[in-house]
Amino acid sequence: MTTVPDAGFPGPGQRPVQQDGSAHDEADAAVVLEARGLGRDYAVPRGMLRAVDEVSFRLRRGRTLAVVGESGCGKSTLARMATLLERPSRGELLLAGQETTALHGRARRALGLSVQMVFQNPFGALNPRQSVGATLREPLAINRRGTRPEQAEAAREMMRRVGLRPEQEARTPHAFSGGQRQRIAIARALMLRPPVVVADEPVSALDVSIQAQVLNLLLDLQSEFGLAYLFISHDLAVVRHVADEVMVMYLGRVAEHGPAAAVLRQPRHPYTQALLAATPSLDPARRAPVPLAGEMPSPVAPPSGCAFAARCPRAEPVCRAERPALRAVAGRLASCHFAETTASATAGTHGVA
Numbered sequence: 313m314t315t316v317p318d319a320g321f322p323g324p325g326q327r328p329v330q331q332d333g334s335a336h337d338e339a340d341a342a343v344v345l346e347a348r349g350l351g352r353d354y355a356v357p358r359g360m361l362r363a364v365d366e367v368s369f370r371l372r373r374g375r376t377l378a379v380v381g382e383s384g385c386g387k388s389t390l391a392r393m394a395t396l397l398e399r400p401s402r403g404e405l406l407l408a409g410q411e412t413t414a415l416h417g418r419a420r421r422a423l424g425l426s427v428q429m430v431f432q433n434p435f436g437a438l439n440p441r442q443s444v445g446a447t448l449r450e451p452l453a454i455n456r457r458g459t460r461p462e463q464a465e466a467a468r469e470m471m472r473r474v475g476l477r478p479e480q481e482a483r484t485p486h487a488f489s490g491g492q493r494q495r496i497a498i499a500r501a502l503m504l505r506p507p508v509v510v511a512d513e514p515v516s517a518l519d520v521s522i523q524a525q526v527l528n529l530l531l532d533l534q535s536e537f538g539l540a541y542l543f544i545s546h547d548l549a550v551v552r553h554v555a556d557e558v559m560v561m562y563l564g565r566v567a568e569h570g571p572a573a574a575v576l577r578q579p580r581h582p583y584t585q586a587l588l589a590a591t592p593s594l595d596p597a598r599r600a601p602v603p604l605a606g607e608m609p610s611p612v613a614p615p616s617g618c619a620f621a622a623r624c625p626r627a628e629p630v631c632r633a634e635r636p637a638l639r640a641v642a643g644r645l646a647s648c649h650f651a652e653t654t655a656s657a658t659a660g661t662h663g664v665a
């Protein structure tokens with residue numbers, strides 16, 4: 313079992329010193345979601361696939377932990393465990409301080425209400441034949457919250473809150489644009505006022521022009537309701553916009569994890585550096601993106617040393633022989649044998665600055 317990575321960097325409730333030099337005053341914000349050495353295996357025809365391994369984090373009230381990494385690195389598997397849709401194979405998951413892995417039946421379902429999910433494709437979460445009003449009333453009705461008129465008013469109020477017109481409550485999802493449908497999905501996720509929302513690529517399917525509107529809505533709702541977000545995205549520009557902390561995953565494990573400013577501006581893990589270099593910059597004066605070469609190894613037969621060694625420009629013989637531990641370096645955690653000396657000369661010149 314790994315310990316929780318609380319060593320050396322400010323946690324989600326402890327944003328780094330702000331631009332005006334003041335320290336953030338929410339260092340003690342409650343931990344609402346915690347993972348301790350979380351792992352998930354799948355039995356596949358070729359053997360055991362290790363989708364997530366030794367992932368630990370603490371997410372505090374009102375904060376956003378972004379999870380990034382290439383396709384197949386385990387982001388959605390982590391999301392399904394965090395929302396209690398799947399049980400971990402190893403480790404512990406705590407919601408509001410309560411361990412969930414041993415819970416079953418009603419107790420597990422009740423605790424599961426405190427973490428809701430927003431998916432990439434809102435159609436997956438919305439019943440196409442159900443009106444928006446009914447969609448939003450349903451979680452309240454199922455969980456017997458309030459009278460029918462109160463449920464109807466709460467649904468209309470939430471429509472207003474997410475930027476939809478309550479007069480449109482009788483319409484079905486097809487009558488709305490993609491961005492509006494994602495607003496409906498977000499509204500539904502919030503009807504039971506969960507303290508935690510897991511958003512798995514919530515804006516990836518939207519036009520770029522709509523993405524910022526939905527991200528800003530998520531930020532507004534976060535400050536209004538004190539929401540904590542586990543925010544999954546492959547888009548580092550999006551992550552930059554929303555994250556307090558960034559956790560970079562590679563082949564199911566944590567490569568680098570720390571305050572967003574440290575990880576995105578001065579990455580210490582060569583994989584984070586490569587991800588940033590592969591992100592197109594909004595500023596044309598900056599360097600062109602450098603595509604990330606090679607592919608992730610198979611999670612069924614992971615390499616014995618560093619999983620990134622075959623693609624890493626800094627790899628040394630020790631990298632193939634010994635797996636680097638995740639350890640505190642320069643105000644974050646990084647799993648690289650040479651994290652002390654990998655401060656990127658290109659930091660800040662790519663993509664998300």
Ligand SMILES: Nc1ncnc2c1ncn2[C@@H]1O[C@H](COP(=O)(O)OP(=O)(O)OP(=O)(O)O)[C@@H](O)[C@H]1O
Pocket residue numbers: 354355356361362363381382383384385386387388389390546611
């Ligand atoms: N139910 C399952 N059965 C077997 N293997 C699975 C299952 N779910 C996920 N995997 C495997 O686990 C690994 C992690 O998958 P996951 O979907 O969590 O990745 P991801 O980071 O969300 O990728 P993407 O960015 O493409 O959504 C992949 O190798 C995937 O093939």
Ligand code: SF4
Pocket residue numbers: 581582583618619620621622624625626627628631636647648649650651
């Ligand atoms: S441990 Fe070695 S191979 Fe792995 S990221 Fe660091 S330098 Fe590269």
Ligand SMILES: [Mg+2]
Pocket residue numbers: 387388389
């Ligand atoms: Mg996924």
